[in-house]
Each structure stands twice: as structure tokens, then as C-alpha cells.
Amino acid sequence: MLGDLLNGLLNTLDISTLLIMSLCTMAGIVVGTLPGLSATMGVALLVPLTFGMEAATGLLALGALYTGAMFGGANSAILINTPGTPAAVATTFDGYPLTKKGQADRALITALLASVVGGIVGTIFLIFLSTPLANFALGFGPPENFWLAIFGLTIIGSLAGKSIIKGLIGGTFGLMLALIGMDPVSGYPRFTFGFYNLIEGINLLPAMIGFFSIPQVISMMERKDKYIAKYEERKGIYKKTISETLKRRMVLLRSSIIGTFVGMLPGAGGNVAGFVAYNETKRFSKNPKEFGKGNIDGVITSESANNATVSSSLIPLLTLGIPGSPVAAVLLGGLLIHGLQPGAKLFTESSGIAYTFVVGLLVANILLLLVGLIGTRFFAKAIAIPIHYLAPVIAVLAVIGSYSIRNSMLDVFVMLGCGLLGYFALKADITPGPIVLGLVLGVIAENGFVLSAVISETGPSMFTLFFTRPISLVLIILTVLSILGPLLLNLRRKKKDNPIDIDSTPHQKAGGE
Amino acid sequence: MKKFYLIGFSMLILLFASACAQLGTEVSSEDIESYPDKDVRNIVPFSAGGTTDVNQRIIESYWKDYFPENMVIEYYEGAGGEVGFTELSKAKADGYTMGSINTPHIILQPLARETQFEYDSFDILARLVHDPQVLAVKADSDIDDLDEFIEKVKEKPKSLSVGLTGTYTGDHLTTLKFMDTADVQVTPVPLAGSADQVKELLGGHIDAIMGNVGDVTKDLDQFNVLAIATEERHEWLPDVPTFKEQGIDLVAAIDRGLALPKDTPQEIHDKLFEALEQITSLPEYEEKMEDAGLVADFLPGDEWAELIEEQQKEAKEVLEKFDEIE
Known part of the structure; x- marks a missing residue:
């Protein structure tokens, strides 16, 4: 295996391959940054271009683009409070407040480093542990998915901001949106009001663009400011931020591992990973109150988790041939066109290409670091664009992005509708985070529940299915802890002045400066 | 004076719009003669990278050997293909839109729910895959x-x-x-x-x-x-x-193939059919299809249409028997 890995590394370090990968990383960052152009779409657009390349080069190009796009999502999340990809929603929570404080550059550099660390950790898991992890992921059947979604909903507690009730209202609204569309079992259309495209349900991307970017655009116009926030290039910020981020070892590692595990679960993965990691980091943090107000840990955790999903979402694809995420499904097409059959035999029958690809993902992360470090200088300048240019540009991008997802005008109306709702919700202090979370998890929860009910017809009772399976039990315990945890922690803190501290203490201050 | 300009301008726009509409209604014999003189769009009703997409990408790689213009693949995914089938059935029947159809999807969806197309709303070119x-x-x-x-x-x-x-x-x-x-x-x-x-x-x-x-x-x-x-x-x-x-x-079996909107001129149908017949008989095509796990099985459109007619009756009987439809 070591030989294969070395061989793969040598294949990757070919100058033309590196050049293609760098270009694809840049393209990925652009695709990821623009709301509406998601990682999935970027990879889908690139697939036909890779047909002319060698199989390994083509796959590396796709991997580099995916890595770049996943980081790119953070740029717009931090600078204009609009996640460029659904996985970057959690980055907005602390990233944008940092921008408002005039620390956009610090947030961007941190996001970059966290992305690279997350990507590398995820890839290491992919290389060394893919088979056991894939088998673990297979253990997630309908009942487990249901509980995962329920666990995910408890995260609303940490997203809610000022008022838990308002967070719950947002979450419930998201869950209601998730009900629109065809009933997964009977095939009966619900709440579609005669729009035949709606039977597919509310598409996450236009809804997300609407909830985040439209209220942002409107509020930009309301305020009389000329710029989003003040920003001046500060000397030595790179060095300072890099050392500051790397010292947050526990946050980086924990978030990357959470991203790896949640990201590899087919169907549930990618979009939820950032939320789960954010929740855990907040729970373990000494200053949970600072989250949502510009705590740098919030950026670190979300970005390292979502970039860890890049590699881990490929685990079921490469080991079992099951595309677990939309991007993996597109990559599957790329593999098939090159005559590669993903699955257990990929690493034995086409080991050269397979190992080149996985090692190449490590190289892609290093390229991302280099390209990103040069890039952040320019990205940060985006806030130097006066609002009267920026707001229309964002509005136009939101419309084009929504339309281009599947050439559907209906998606544009969904985006606008969600945007208006989101604007008024925000006026009532209902933030978009819980709404989007509800929309994502509602679909997963419903499918898990209904399918379990169907399976229960074969013999096992609903109780056995939901409450006796080991992974379900763990998830139930996590859910209960997640609800009771904050209360218990508070009690403990009052008793002892020395709370559980997993993060390294001396740098605790860095988060809140 | 200003009003005059405004009215004049509006009239011009109306004229222009109606001219466009005029152009749109009929496919003239010249159009058929020069077909294709612009890109032909190919609707894939499933996600990018899926098997239907892979199939069409393989055809696209030979397309340029037969036609001067490009084939542009567009994705209209959703609802088990229904979104894309609808788009295809409603497109202008001028030969510049074709798309993938699958059976029994196009048969079952109109049986099960209100759809904007019927199983016979298409001018079928050929079956490509019989899985x-x-x-x-x-x-x-x-x-x-x-x-x-x-x-x-x-x-x-x-x-x-x-x-x-x-x-x-x-x-x-x-x-x-x-x-x-x-x-x-x-x-x-x-x-x-x-x-x-x-x-x-x-x-x-x-x-x-x-x-x-x-x-x-x-x-x-x-x-x-x-x-x-x-x-x-x-x-x-x-x-x-x-x-x-x-x-x-x-x-x-699940069958997949290509179709045009109903009432596409026969000459254009024939041009496309001939190219498809030749592409699908290339040995490299068959090899690529097998590599991608696609069970290639070419069948001319008219023969496939007959099969679809039979399948529709059979499907209706089965669904009624199981009380799945009224």
C-alpha cells in the first residue's frame, strides 16, 4: 500500500497535472464563492472537460475543483452573509459578524487554514480507514437517519441567538417547507398548488439563496452606509492569524473528525456536518455566549468540518460504489466514462488511478492553501466595493444562480418568496439558520420515519426498529444530552469554578478579542 | 412629443414580438433543408453524471462527426424524470430540441397523477438501452x-x-x-x-x-x-x-431512448435517426457503453412505439388490479 501511495504521489506531482489542479482549485473557489453555483454544479460542468484527459488527471481536476468550491463557500458566507454552498451555512454565524467588526481578513485566512486542515484530516481517513468507515456508514438505515435528523434539530438551540422560541419557530417553518412535494411512499403530491415542478419539493439551493441573500440585499439598501464594513489591510495579519488558528488544535481536530463521520453518511452528510460540528464546538467552548457574535472558533469549526466532508463523502463511493452525495454521484459518472468501476475492486484492479486520486486529494489541499493565501488578499477587497454596486450584483447573482440549478423559473420564484419571508422573519429576530436546518433535516427525518414504518410491516415492531438498534440508541442519548447538556453544564459550572476544558486554556482569549 | 415617441417605440416592440412569433409557428422547407444550422439541445431529465447523462455524453462525443453544429446537453431533473419529459413534450417541434425518455416512466406517471404529457406525446427516435x-x-x-x-x-x-x-x-x-x-x-x-x-x-x-x-x-x-x-x-x-x-x-425492463416533441418534421426525424443508427453501431460506442454499465440495445423508434403501446395497456391493468389507480 505504501508503494501505491508513493506511486500515486509521483503521478500527482507531474507538472501539467499540478497546473490543471491549480486552475481547477481557482475555478472551484470562484464557483463556491458565487451563491447559486454550488460544488455539485461546478463538478458537473467540469466532467465533460475531463473526458479528453487521462483518467487520473481528470479525477484530480474534479477533486481539486470540489476542494476549492467547498472552501469558496466560506468567502461569500463571511463577506456578504450568504453561504456560497449549502455546507457553508454555519460559517455565516460567526464569519459575518467578524466582517462587521472589520476583521474580514482574519476570518478569511482562518477559514482557509481550517478548510485545508479539515480536507487533509478527511483525506487521511479516506486513505487509511475507508473500508471500516464504509461499513459503519452502511449501518445507518432509515431508523438511524430519522434519529440523526432529530439529533440535528436540537442544534437549533445553539443557532437560535437571542430567543430559543424564535429559533424553534424558524425551525418549524423549515420543517413545514420540507413537507412540500411528493409523498415519498404514496407518490402523492402535497402542497404543490398545481405547480408540477413543486412535486420535487422545495429545492434547498434556491431556498438557501433566498433566505440569506435577499434579506441581506434589502437591509444593505435600508442602511445608508456606503460599505458593508470598514476594512483596512493590516500588516502582519497573516502571520498572526496562522499561528492563532494552528493553536486551536482541539477545535480543528474535533470538527474535522465530526465532518468526516457525518459527511460520509449517504444522504444525510455534507450539508449537516457543519451544523453538527458548530454545535459541538459551542458546547465544549468556555465562552458559548460569544458564538454568533464573531467568535473565530465558529469559523474554524464550520470550515474544517465541511472540507472534511469532501473526502469522506467519497468513502461509500470508492469502497462500495454507492454515491453518497450529489457531488459523488457526478464523480461516479466521471469514473464510469473513464471505464473505472468504483467499488471494492477499484483499489485492486485500477489501483494506480485510485491511489493517485486519493493522494491527489492531499495535494489538492496544499494547492488550495497556496492559491487561497494569494487569493484572500483580493477576496477581502470585495467589501471595499460600495454597497450601491454590491447589492444589485448580489441580487442578479441570486436570480441567475437559482435559475441555473435546473433551468427552472419556478426556482427563481421560490428564491424570491423565501427571500421576502426571510426578510420579514429577520425583522422579527427569526434568523435564517434554523429555517434552513429545518428544511434540510425535515426531508431526512420524514424519509427515515416513513421508510421505517414500511419496513415494520415485514415483522419487527416500530419500537424494536426505533429503540433497540445500537446506533439509534447512541443517537437518542446524544439527542437527550444535547437538550439537557447546557442545563447540566451550567449546574456544574456553578458548583465548580473549573469547567471541563478540552481546548487548550492559554489561548482561550483569542476567540473573543 | 414624448408620448408620441413612447407609443411609437411600443408599436415597434409589438411588431418585433409578433414577427418573432410568426417565425416560430412554421418550420419551412428551407429550415428543414439547412437543418441543423444552430445548436441542438438534448434534454436529460435526470441528474448530471447519472446513467442517462453518461449515455448522452457518449453519443455527444460522436455527434460532431455527423452534424456541423453542437449538441448541448441540458438538465431538467426532478420527480423521476417528469420535469424533463414535460419540458421535452412542450418544446418547439423544430428538431432543435430532443431528449431522453424512459419506459415505463412515461407510461406510469400519466397513469398515476395528472401530468402535462401522455405516453404518446413524443415522436420517438430510437431506443438505446434495454436494461x-x-x-x-x-x-x-x-x-x-x-x-x-x-x-x-x-x-x-x-x-x-x-x-x-x-x-x-x-x-x-x-x-x-x-x-x-x-x-x-x-x-x-x-x-x-x-x-x-x-x-x-x-x-x-x-x-x-x-x-x-x-x-x-x-x-x-x-x-x-x-x-x-x-x-x-x-x-x-x-x-x-x-x-x-x-x-x-x-x-x-427499463428502456431508455431519445425522442423529439410530437409533430417534428419527418425529414428532420430521419436525419437524426440515421445519425443515431450509425453512432450506435460503432464498435467503440458499444465498448464505451459496456464500460459504463449500460446495456445497449438499439431499436428503431416506430418499433419501440408499438412496444410502448402494449406496455401501457398492461401497466394500466396491473395498477388497477392492485388498486394503485382508479
């Missing part, structure tokens, strides 16, 4: 063959779950037909797609899947294919017995 259905269990399942499967489920009706790619799909119809002919009751589990079928089966959450040859040949070691719904054994799965061999009269 027979198979009943498979996990490789290490304690069910070894079809007899055991039927015995087990006869002993205790509904005790075995069979994963399908959604309700009112080919898998669903075939499972209903299987229950009808074998006189058994299984528990059909509608899942989001073929990837989910494989995932739930390998994870041990369901007992069997009603899938396609293309799904199981990706990694045959993972499955034990109990039976295939063909007249004779399939060359990709020579060891798998047919349902018929085992006394169950079940023949079913």
Missing part, C-alpha cells in the same frame, strides 16, 4: 434462490421487504407484476434512487431489491441475483436463471 429487471439479495443472505424467497414469503406474507426506486417506477410495476404472477405478497419499500437501493440492501435494512442488470453488474460480488426478467438468459449474467425458467411468467 432488464432483476431480483437480487445480498451476497451473504440466507436466501439462496428464488424458490426459497417465494417459499419464505408464502409462509409469512409481507415478511420480506423489496427496495424500489420510488413509487410508480419500473421497479414498482415489476414488483407488482411479480406479486401477481408468483401469487405472493412482499413489502415494497420505495427509496430515493438506485444508490439508496444498494446502500439499504448492503446495510441489511431491506431483504431484496428489484433492480436492473446495470445496477448489479457494477460489483457482482456484493449480490446474489435470484432471477432476471428476460425471455432468455442475459449475456452479462449467464449464470442467473430467468423468472420464466423458474416457472414465473415475468418479463420486464
Whole structure:
């Protein structure tokens, strides 16, 4: 295996391959940054271009683009409070407040480093542990998915901001949106009001663009400011931020591992990973109150988790041939066109290409670091664009992005509708985070529940299915802890002045400066 | 004065718009003669990178040898292909829009719900893929063959779950037909797609899947294919017995092909058909299709249309029998 890995590394370090990968990383960052152009779409657009390349080069190009796009999502999340990809929603929570404080550059550099660390950790898991992890992921059947979604909903507690009730209202609204569309079992259309495209349900991307970017655009116009926030290039910020981020070892590692595990679960993965990691980091943090107000840990955790999903979402694809995420499904097409059959035999029958690809993902992360470090200088300048240019540009991008997802005008109306709702919700202090979370998890929860009910017809009772399976039990315990945890922690803190501290203490201050 | 300009301007726009509309209604003989003089769009009603997309990409790679203009693949995914089928059926019948259709999808969707197209709303060019259905269990399942499967489920009706790619799909119809002919009751589990079928089966959450040859040949070691719904054994799965061999009269497949909107001029249809016939008979094409796990089986459009007509009647009967439709 070591030989294969070395061989793969040598294949990757070919100058033309590196050049293609760098270009694809840049393209990925652009695709990821623009709301509406998601990682999935970027990879889908690139697939036909890779047909002319060698199989390994083509796959590396796709991997580099995916890595770049996943980081790119953070740029717009931090600078204009609009996640460029659904996985970057959690980055907005602390990233944008940092921008408002005039620390956009610090947030961007941190996001970059966290992305690279997350990507590398995820890839290491992919290389060394893919088979056991894939088998673990297979253990997630309908009942487990249901509980995962329920666990995910408890995260609303940490997203809610000022008022838990308002967070719950947002979450419930998201869950209601998730009900629109065809009933997964009977095939009966619900709440579609005669729009035949709606039977597919509310598409996450236009809804997300609407909830985040439209209220942002409107509020930009309301305020009389000329710029989003003040920003001046500060000397030595790179060095300072890099050392500051790397010292947050526990946050980086924990978030990357959470991203790896949640990201590899087919169907549930990618979009939820950032939320789960954010929740855990907040729970373990000494200053949970600072989250949502510009705590740098919030950026670190979300970005390292979502970039860890890049590699881990490929685990079921490469080991079992099951595309677990939309991007993996597109990559599957790329593999098939090159005559590669993903699955257990990929690493034995086409080991050269397979190992080149996985090692190449490590190289892609290093390229991302280099390209990103040069890039952040320019990205940060985006806030130097006066609002009267920026707001229309964002509005136009939101419309084009929504339309281009599947050439559907209906998606544009969904985006606008969600945007208006989101604007008024925000006026009532209902933030978009819980709404989007509800929309994502509602679909997963419903499918898990209904399918379990169907399976229960074969013999096992609903109780056995939901409450006796080991992974379900763990998830139930996590859910209960997640609800009771904050209360218990508070009690403990009052008793002892020395709370559980997993993060390294001396740098605790860095988060809140 | 200003008003005058404004009215004049509006009139101009109206004129222009009506001129455009005029141009749009008829396909003149000159248009047919010069076809294609602009890009031809190809609607893929499923996601990018899926099997339909891969199939069309392979055709696209030879397209330029036959036509001066490009083929542009556009994705209209959603609702089991319904979004894309609708787009195709409503497109202008000038030969500049074609798209993929699948059976029994285009038959079942109009039967099951109100759709904006019918199974005969298309001018069918050709069938490209004929992917027979198979009943498979996990490789290490304690069910070894079809007899055991039927015995087990006869002993205790509904005790075995069979994963399908959604309700009112080919898998669903075939499972209903299987229950009808074998006189058994299984528990059909509608899942989001073929990837989910494989995932739930390998994870041990369901007992069997009603899938396609293309799904199981990706990694045959993972499955034990109990039976295939063909007249004779399939060359990709020579060891798998047919349902018929085992006394169950079940023949079913998912077919995929290309179609134009209804009433496309015959000359344009013929041009496209000839090119398709030549592309699909290239040895490299067949090789690429097999590499991608696609069971290529070319059939001219008129012959396929006849089959679809028969399938529609049969599907209607089966669905009515199971009270799935009124």
C-alpha cells in the first residue's frame, strides 16, 4: 500500500497535472464563492472537460475543483452573509459578524487554514480507514437517519441567538417547507398548488439563496452606509492569524473528525456536518455566549468540518460504489466514462488511478492553501466595493444562480418568496439558520420515519426498529444530552469554578478579542 | 412629443414580438433543408453524471462527426424524470430540441397523477438501452434462490421487504407484476434512487431489491441475483436463471431512448435517426457503453412505439388490479 501511495504521489506531482489542479482549485473557489453555483454544479460542468484527459488527471481536476468550491463557500458566507454552498451555512454565524467588526481578513485566512486542515484530516481517513468507515456508514438505515435528523434539530438551540422560541419557530417553518412535494411512499403530491415542478419539493439551493441573500440585499439598501464594513489591510495579519488558528488544535481536530463521520453518511452528510460540528464546538467552548457574535472558533469549526466532508463523502463511493452525495454521484459518472468501476475492486484492479486520486486529494489541499493565501488578499477587497454596486450584483447573482440549478423559473420564484419571508422573519429576530436546518433535516427525518414504518410491516415492531438498534440508541442519548447538556453544564459550572476544558486554556482569549 | 415617441417605440416592440412569433409557428422547407444550422439541445431529465447523462455524453462525443453544429446537453431533473419529459413534450417541434425518455416512466406517471404529457406525446427516435429487471439479495443472505424467497414469503406474507426506486417506477410495476404472477405478497419499500437501493440492501435494512442488470453488474460480488426478467438468459449474467425458467411468467425492463416533441418534421426525424443508427453501431460506442454499465440495445423508434403501446395497456391493468389507480 505504501508503494501505491508513493506511486500515486509521483503521478500527482507531474507538472501539467499540478497546473490543471491549480486552475481547477481557482475555478472551484470562484464557483463556491458565487451563491447559486454550488460544488455539485461546478463538478458537473467540469466532467465533460475531463473526458479528453487521462483518467487520473481528470479525477484530480474534479477533486481539486470540489476542494476549492467547498472552501469558496466560506468567502461569500463571511463577506456578504450568504453561504456560497449549502455546507457553508454555519460559517455565516460567526464569519459575518467578524466582517462587521472589520476583521474580514482574519476570518478569511482562518477559514482557509481550517478548510485545508479539515480536507487533509478527511483525506487521511479516506486513505487509511475507508473500508471500516464504509461499513459503519452502511449501518445507518432509515431508523438511524430519522434519529440523526432529530439529533440535528436540537442544534437549533445553539443557532437560535437571542430567543430559543424564535429559533424553534424558524425551525418549524423549515420543517413545514420540507413537507412540500411528493409523498415519498404514496407518490402523492402535497402542497404543490398545481405547480408540477413543486412535486420535487422545495429545492434547498434556491431556498438557501433566498433566505440569506435577499434579506441581506434589502437591509444593505435600508442602511445608508456606503460599505458593508470598514476594512483596512493590516500588516502582519497573516502571520498572526496562522499561528492563532494552528493553536486551536482541539477545535480543528474535533470538527474535522465530526465532518468526516457525518459527511460520509449517504444522504444525510455534507450539508449537516457543519451544523453538527458548530454545535459541538459551542458546547465544549468556555465562552458559548460569544458564538454568533464573531467568535473565530465558529469559523474554524464550520470550515474544517465541511472540507472534511469532501473526502469522506467519497468513502461509500470508492469502497462500495454507492454515491453518497450529489457531488459523488457526478464523480461516479466521471469514473464510469473513464471505464473505472468504483467499488471494492477499484483499489485492486485500477489501483494506480485510485491511489493517485486519493493522494491527489492531499495535494489538492496544499494547492488550495497556496492559491487561497494569494487569493484572500483580493477576496477581502470585495467589501471595499460600495454597497450601491454590491447589492444589485448580489441580487442578479441570486436570480441567475437559482435559475441555473435546473433551468427552472419556478426556482427563481421560490428564491424570491423565501427571500421576502426571510426578510420579514429577520425583522422579527427569526434568523435564517434554523429555517434552513429545518428544511434540510425535515426531508431526512420524514424519509427515515416513513421508510421505517414500511419496513415494520415485514415483522419487527416500530419500537424494536426505533429503540433497540445500537446506533439509534447512541443517537437518542446524544439527542437527550444535547437538550439537557447546557442545563447540566451550567449546574456544574456553578458548583465548580473549573469547567471541563478540552481546548487548550492559554489561548482561550483569542476567540473573543 | 414624448408620448408620441413612447407609443411609437411600443408599436415597434409589438411588431418585433409578433414577427418573432410568426417565425416560430412554421418550420419551412428551407429550415428543414439547412437543418441543423444552430445548436441542438438534448434534454436529460435526470441528474448530471447519472446513467442517462453518461449515455448522452457518449453519443455527444460522436455527434460532431455527423452534424456541423453542437449538441448541448441540458438538465431538467426532478420527480423521476417528469420535469424533463414535460419540458421535452412542450418544446418547439423544430428538431432543435430532443431528449431522453424512459419506459415505463412515461407510461406510469400519466397513469398515476395528472401530468402535462401522455405516453404518446413524443415522436420517438430510437431506443438505446434495454436494461432488464432483476431480483437480487445480498451476497451473504440466507436466501439462496428464488424458490426459497417465494417459499419464505408464502409462509409469512409481507415478511420480506423489496427496495424500489420510488413509487410508480419500473421497479414498482415489476414488483407488482411479480406479486401477481408468483401469487405472493412482499413489502415494497420505495427509496430515493438506485444508490439508496444498494446502500439499504448492503446495510441489511431491506431483504431484496428489484433492480436492473446495470445496477448489479457494477460489483457482482456484493449480490446474489435470484432471477432476471428476460425471455432468455442475459449475456452479462449467464449464470442467473430467468423468472420464466423458474416457472414465473415475468418479463420486464427499463428502456431508455431519445425522442423529439410530437409533430417534428419527418425529414428532420430521419436525419437524426440515421445519425443515431450509425453512432450506435460503432464498435467503440458499444465498448464505451459496456464500460459504463449500460446495456445497449438499439431499436428503431416506430418499433419501440408499438412496444410502448402494449406496455401501457398492461401497466394500466396491473395498477388497477392492485388498486394503485382508479
